[in-house]
Amino acid sequence: MIDRINPLAAPVASPVETSPADLVRGAGATASPAAEGADFGAMLSSLASDAIGAVKKAETISLAGVRGDASVQQVVEAVMSAEQTLQSAIAIRDKVVSAYLEISRMSI
Amino acid sequence: MTPVHLFNVISQNNRWLAVRQATIAGNIANANTPGYKALDVEPFAAVMEQTRLTMAATNPAHMTSAGEVKQAAAVGTEQPWEITHSGNSVTLEQELIKAGDVNRAFKLNTSVLKAFHRMLLASAKV
Amino acid sequence: MFDPLQVTLKIGASGLEAQSKRMRVVSENLANAQSTGHTPGADPYTRKTISFESEFDEAMGASFVKVAGIGRNHSPYRVEYSPGHPAADAKGFVKLPNVDVLVEVADMREANRSYEANLQVIKQAREMISMTIDLLRSG
Numbered sequence: 001m002i003d004r005i006n007p008l009a010a011p012v013a014s015p016v017e018t019s020p021a022d023l024v025r026g027a028g029a030t031a032s033p034a035a036e037g038a039d040f041g042a043m044l045s046s047l048a049s050d051a052i053g054a055v056k057k058a059e060t061i062s063l064a065g066v067r068g069d070a071s072v073q074q075v076v077e078a079v080m081s082a083e084q085t086l087q088s089a090i091a092i093r094d095k096v097v098s099a100y101l102e103i104s105r106m107s108i
Numbered sequence: 109m110t111p112v113h114l115f116n117v118i119s120q121n122n123r124w125l126a127v128r129q130a131t132i133a134g135n136i137a138n139a140n141t142p143g144y145k146a147l148d149v150e151p152f153a154a155v156m157e158q159t160r161l162t163m164a165a166t167n168p169a170h171m172t173s174a175g176e177v178k179q180a181a182a183v184g185t186e187q188p189w190e191i192t193h194s195g196n197s198v199t200l201e202q203e204l205i206k207a208g209d210v211n212r213a214f215k216l217n218t219s220v221l222k223a224f225h226r227m228l229l230a231s232a233k234v
Numbered sequence: 235m236f237d238p239l240q241v242t243l244k245i246g247a248s249g250l251e252a253q254s255k256r257m258r259v260v261s262e263n264l265a266n267a268q269s270t271g272h273t274p275g276a277d278p279y280t281r282k283t284i285s286f287e288s289e290f291d292e293a294m295g296a297s298f299v300k301v302a303g304i305g306r307n308h309s310p311y312r313v314e315y316s317p318g319h320p321a322a323d324a325k326g327f328v329k330l331p332n333v334d335v336l337v338e339v340a341d342m343r344e345a346n347r348s349y350e351a352n353l354q355v356i357k358q359a360r361e362m363i364s365m366t367i368d369l370l371r372s373g
Contacts, residue, residue, distance in 0.1 A: 055227065059111045062220050066121045067153070072216055079223045086227050122366070126238035127295075129362065133242040133355045134288075134297035137249030139348050140256075141286040141299055200351045211358045218365045225369070 044096065051082075051089035058082035111224055117156070118217050124152050125214045132210065135203045142194035146203070236294045239366075242359040248298040249352035252286055255301050256345045259284045260338050267333040275323035279331040281307040307332060 058078040065075035128149045138144040259282050266279040287302040309332045317326030 055111070059114045059224075062114055062224075063117055065216065065220070066117055066213075072212075075216065075220060079220055083223055083227055086231060090230055123238075126242070126362065129355075129359055130238040130242040130245065130296050133245040133249070133352075133359065136348075136351045136355050137245050137252065137299040138286070138288045138297055139249075139351065140252075140344075141288045144288050144297075147297070200347060204351055204354060207355060207358055211362065214362050215365060218369055222369055 044092070047089050047092060051086045054082040054085040114224065115221065118221050120156065121152060122214060122217050124149065124155055125210050125217070129207065129210050129214075132203050132207045135198045136200065136207075138196075139198040139200055139203075140196065142196055144196050144198065146198045148206075239359050239363050241294045241296050243356055245296055245298055246352045246356035246359065248300065249355070250349060252299045252301055253345050253349040253352060256284050257342060257349070259304060260342045260345060263331075263333050264335065264338050264342075267331055267335055267338075269331060270319070270321045270328055272320060274321060276321055276329075278311060278321070278329050279333070281309070281331060281333045283307050 058081070061070050061075050061078040064070035065072070131147050131149055135146045263281055269279040270276075271278050283305050285302045285305065286299050289298045289300050290296075291298060311332050312330040313327050314330055315326055316322055316328045319328045322328050
C-alpha cells in the first residue's frame with residue numbers, strides 16, 4: 001500500500017482499482033513538487049468523498065438486497081468495494097496525520 | 109455517516125426470518141398430521157410498513173430505537189403444492205426449499221451486518 | 235418474547251420424536267409380520283398404527299406435533315392353510331397378521347424422509363443462532 005500512499009513513487013500495478021489509488025497515481029504522474037500542495041489537498045478531499053460515496057452505495061444496495069431487489073452477488077460486491085475504499089482512505093489519512101506530526105516536531 | 113437505517117432494517121429482517129423459520133419448522137414437524145394446513149408468515153414488506161407507521165408517530169428528535177416491531181405472525185395457508193386425502197397440505201420439498209432460502213438470506217444479512225460493523229469500528233479508531 | 239430460533243429447535247425436536255415413534259411402530263409391525271397366535275383359532279399379531287396431532291402453543295405461536303395415540307388396524311387377517319400348525323383351527327386354517335411388508339417398508343421410507351427433514355430444520359436453526367453469535371467475534 002506504500003506505493004499508493006507515496007505520490008512520488010512510481011506507480012506499481014495494483015490488483016485493486018480503487019479511486020484513491022487512481023488519484024494518487026494521477027497526482028504522482030502530473031504534479032511537480034511545487035504544485036503538489038494544491039493537488040494533494042484535492043486528492044485528500046476526493047478520497048474522503050469517494051469512501052463515503054462507496055459506503056452509501058453499499059448501504060443502498062444492501063437495503064435493496066433485503067427487499068429482494070438486488071442479487072447476492074451485487075450486495076457482496078458493493079460491500080467489499082466499500083470496505084476496500086474505506087480502508088485505503090483510512091490508511092492514507094493515518095499516514096498523512098503521522099507525517100504532519102513528524103513535520104511539526106522538526107525544529108525550525 | 110453511520111448506516112443506522114441499514115442496521116435497523118437488517119435486524120428487523122433477521123427477526124422476521126427467525127419467525128418464518130419457526131413456522132416452517134412447525135409445518136415440517138406436522139407433515140404427517142391429518143388435517144394440518146401449512147402456514148407461512150406475512151411478507152416482510154408488510155411488517156416493515158407497520159413499523160414505519162409506528163416510528164413516524166414518535167417525536168423525530170428522539171434517538172431512534174428499533175421501534176415497535178410488529179411481530180411477524182404466522183398467517184393463513186400458503187399455496188400448497190398438493191393436498192393429501194387426509195387433509196394435510198404440507199409438502200416437505202416446498203418447506204425445505206423455503207427453509208434453505210431463509211437460511212441464505214439470514215447468512216447474507218449477518219455477513220453484511222458484520223462488514224458494516226467492521227467498517228464503523230475501523231473508521232472510529234483514531 | 236420468546237426467541238423464535240430456540241422455538242424452532244424445540245419444534246424440530248418434537249418432529250424427530252414423533253417420527254422416531256412412528257419408525258418404532260413400523261419396525262414392530264415388520265418384526266411381527268409372521269407372528270401367529272399359540273392356541274388353535276387364536277388371533278395373530280394385529281398391525282399397529284400411529285396417529286399424530288398438532289399442538290398449537292399460544293404463548294410461543296408455534297405448532298408442535300405429538301403422537302395422538304397408537305391404535306390397531308382392523309383389516310382382516312390373512313389366512314393360510316396349514317393343518318399341522320399349533321394355531322390351526324378346526325379346518326386347518328391359520329390366521330396370519332394383517333401386516334403387508336410392502337406397505338410397512340414404504341411407511342418406513344416416509345418416516346425416514348420426514349425424520350431427515352426435521353433434522354435439517356434443527357441444523358439450520360442451529361446455524362442461524364451461531365451466525366448471530368458470530369457477529370460479536372472480532373475479525
